[in-house]
Amino acid sequence: MLDLLWNGLVNVAHWKYLVPLFAGTLIGVIGGSLPGVTITMTVIVVLPFTYGLDPLAGLAAMTGVYVGGSTGGLIACCLLGIPGSPASIATTFDGFPMARNGEPGRAIWLGVWASVWGGLLGALFLVFLTGPLAAIALEFGPWEYFSLFVLAMAMVAGLGESSLLKGLISTAIGLLITVVGHDPIGSVPRFTFGSTFIGGGFPFLPVLIGVFAFAQIMTDLEKLNSPRGEALQSLANVRLERFSHLKVNLEIFRQPFLLAWSTIVGLIIGILPAIGGSASSVMAYDQAKKFSRTPDRFGKGHPEGIIASEASNNANVSGSLMTIMAFGIPGDAVTAVMLGAMTIHGIQSGPLFISQNPDIAYGIYAAYILAHPCMLLICLALMPLMLRVTSVRMAVLAPVVLVLCVVGAYALNNTMQSVYVLLLFGVVGYVLVKLGFPLAPLILGLILGDQIEINLVRAIMTDANPWLFLTRPISGLLLLAAAGSVALAVWQHWRHQNRVAEEAPDF
Amino acid sequence: MSIGRDGIAGLILLAISLFLLVKSFQLPSLPIVPVGPGFYPAIVLSLMATASALLVLQDLLKRRAPAGAVAAPRRNYRRVLIAFAIVGAYVVLLPLLGFRVATALFVGALQAALDRPRTVRQWVVLAAIAFGTAVVSYFVFERYLLVLLPRGAWTGF
Numbered sequence: 001m002l003d004l005l006w007n008g009l010v011n012v013a014h015w016k017y018l019v020p021l022f023a024g025t026l027i028g029v030i031g032g033s034l035p036g037v038t039i040t041m042t043v044i045v046v047l048p049f050t051y052g053l054d055p056l057a058g059l060a061a062m063t064g065v066y067v068g069g070s071t072g073g074l075i076a077c078c079l080l081g082i083p084g085s086p087a088s089i090a091t092t093f094d095g096f097p098m099a100r101n102g103e104p105g106r107a108i109w110l111g112v113w114a115s116v117w118g119g120l121l122g123a124l125f126l127v128f129l130t131g132p133l134a135a136i137a138l139e140f141g142p143w144e145y146f147s148l149f150v151l152a153m154a155m156v157a158g159l160g161e162s163s164l165l166k167g168l169i170s171t172a173i174g175l176l177i178t179v180v181g182h183d184p185i186g187s188v189p190r191f192t193f194g195s196t197f198i199g200g201g202f203p204f205l206p207v208l209i210g211v212f213a214f215a216q217i218m219t220d221l222e223k224l225n226s227p228r229g230e231a232l233q234s235l236a237n238v239r240l241e242r243f244s245h246l247k248v249n250l251e252i253f254r255q256p257f258l259l260a261w262s263t264i265v266g267l268i269i270g271i272l273p274a275i276g277g278s279a280s281s282v283m284a285y286d287q288a289k290k291f292s293r294t295p296d297r298f299g300k301g302h303p304e305g306i307i308a309s310e311a312s313n314n315a316n317v318s319g320s321l322m323t324i325m326a327f328g329i330p331g332d333a334v335t336a337v338m339l340g341a342m343t344i345h346g347i348q349s350g351p352l353f354i355s356q357n358p359d360i361a362y363g364i365y366a367a368y369i370l371a372h373p374c375m376l377l378i379c380l381a382l383m384p385l386m387l388r389v390t391s392v393r394m395a396v397l398a399p400v401v402l403v404l405c406v407v408g409a410y411a412l413n414n415t416m417q418s419v420y421v422l423l424l425f426g427v428v429g430y431v432l433v434k435l436g437f438p439l440a441p442l443i444l445g446l447i448l449g450d451q452i453e454i455n456l457v458r459a460i461m462t463d464a465n466p467w468l469f470l471t472r473p474i475s476g477l478l479l480l481a482a483a484g485s486v487a488l489a490v491w492q493h494w495r496h497q498n499r500v501a502e503e504a505p506d507f
Numbered sequence: 508m509s510i511g512r513d514g515i516a517g518l519i520l521l522a523i524s525l526f527l528l529v530k531s532f533q534l535p536s537l538p539i540v541p542v543g544p545g546f547y548p549a550i551v552l553s554l555m556a557t558a559s560a561l562l563v564l565q566d567l568l569k570r571r572a573p574a575g576a577v578a579a580p581r582r583n584y585r586r587v588l589i590a591f592a593i594v595g596a597y598v599v600l601l602p603l604l605g606f607r608v609a610t611a612l613f614v615g616a617l618q619a620a621l622d623r624p625r626t627v628r629q630w631v632v633l634a635a636i637a638f639g640t641a642v643v644s645y646f647v648f649e650r651y652l653l654v655l656l657p658r659g660a661w662t663g664f
Contacts, residue, residue, distance in 0.1 A: 052652025172555035183544035222582040395622035399614040
């Protein structure tokens with residue numbers, strides 16, 4: 001296995017892969033650092049560029065975006081107190097106070113180095129655990145897959161800030177979108193109403209780009225010219241103080257347990273399908289506070305808070321990559337786009353992916369590992385430039401991002417139909433956001449819809465006994481966990497409602 | 508008891524899911540397969556209909572805050588509408604004018620709509636960004652990455 005990894009590293013170190021990896025990481029750091037531009041949106045922007053590349057080069061670029069984006073978010077966190085991307089939300093809690101106390105450089109570099117070490121520690125798990133996980137996945141029958149997908153959806157529907165009901169409806173809308181078109185068994189057209197436009201169903205990537213990118217950009221446009229925009233402008237004038245990288249690293253390694261535990265928290269959240277970087281950052285922060293000898297210093301510029309959040313969100317990337325490579329299930333929207341890119345190149349994901357495509361699998365490991373030194377190099381060399389780039393105005397950014405979204409949809413199969421689908425779902429996504437429906441469950445439903453149906457039908461065709469979903473031990477456990485997660489969400493919602501009612505009795 | 512935004516959204520979604528549920532029952536069943544093409548959609552739609560109905564119920568039972576009690580942050584919906592209209596126009600014009608012309612016009616128009624330039628210099632910057640985006644993306648995609656972009660039916664360009 002180490003031979004294969006070494007080959008992967010040597011292979012990716014070739015300029016043919018290194019250039020896309022470096023470019024992807026750079027764009028990731030920039031995208032991550034721009035408040036309002038999420039990692040998903042950055043990977044969507046990079047997507048059309050990967051169509052013309054070799055599959056591994058394209059995936060290397062996307063891995064770079066993922067790693068770079070997970071780190072880039074901390075710049076705005078520390079300097080503005082706004083998370084550059086949701087994945088670094090918990091970095092704001094201590095990064096911003098530390099910067100305000102006159103140590104912006106220390107805050108940023110603690111975050112960057114914690115990202116590097118957390119990410120590289122995560123790489124160990126990625127390289128050594130993905131194979132065994134894939135072996136477990138091979139034992140999965142359609143019952144287990146179906147139940148795993150149900151668990152993923154139950155978790156994401158319950159996680160949302162808004163109501164569980166809206167989460168469930170959003171999931172159902174996502175699943176419904178995948179139903180339109182020909183059914184997977186008998187090719188009977190469903191809900192097409194005789195239209196040739198939707199006869200073949202809605203293509204996955206344009207729907208995803210439309211729902212995600214448009215909803216995000218349009219919501220940002222509502223708030224244009226706000227004080228936040230002015231704060232961004234001022235970033236260009238920030239000067240970081242002089243400090244020692246050695247000292248920052250010593251600060252991180254003085255607490256090996258914190259680094260290791262934050263990495264593991266990030267990794268586990270990454271492996272669980274559907275829960276993204278923001279949850280891992282917040283959870284690792286919370287854990288760090290619980291285990292800390294000085295919990296009262298959290299929130300006032302404590303280095304432990306920055307280390308926990310940043311180490312975990314980069315480790316989260318390795319967890320998501322494990323899920324997509326072992327199970328063929330995207331852990332979040334970023335890996336969903338990666339999966340889409342793999343499909344375009346005709347690569348079949350799933351438990352056999354590593355054994356059938358060792359070059360690409362080990363190439364992805366290598367790209368993930370090499371993305372970290374690339375990211376470090378970019379931060380070291382270009383930090384002043386990065387601060388300037390972060391202050392680019394949304395009025396300039398939005399049209400360019402939208403053009404790339406259109407190209408990404410059009411170039412899929414060179415038809416305008418995909419662009420129309422993009423626009424249609426852009427409107428749908430925006431309206432849903434405005435009505436308070438969370439988009440993450442919709443996207444997960446969209447990603448998993450086909451797979452759920454295929455596994456459900458396959459299970460019933462193999463054995464018509466529906467109880468098998470419950471009596472097969474793994475499948476039963478997964479469904480039990482799904483029911484538990486919905487129950488937990490209901491309980492949390494109920495408790496929250498009661499608390500609100502107690503606090504405001506006259507309403 | 509009055510209906511709110513959630514209730515209306517729930518009602519619309521309930522209507523859509525019930526309509527499609529009826530449609531899914533009308534789908535033909537296949538002789539060799541134990542479950543027909545309507546089986547899975549019916550499950551999804553039942554879930555959606557139930558959740559939508561509960562959302563309506565929840566909304567009807569909710570105790571509402573007096574109107575105007577919560578000061579929502581000011582949001583500019585007019586700008587969003589204009590942005591959607593410009594994107595719509597771009598999508599319509601793309602196959603007619605071709606990628607290069609339509610993109611330059613789109614980037615310029617959207618920028619101007621979002622943040623109107625006040626000086627000649629700002630107009631020049633706007634035009635440069637619009638023109639630059641079209642040219643750079645065309646060269647990167649068509650020449651370097653060999654990704655084809657739309658040609659214009661009117662312009663042939």
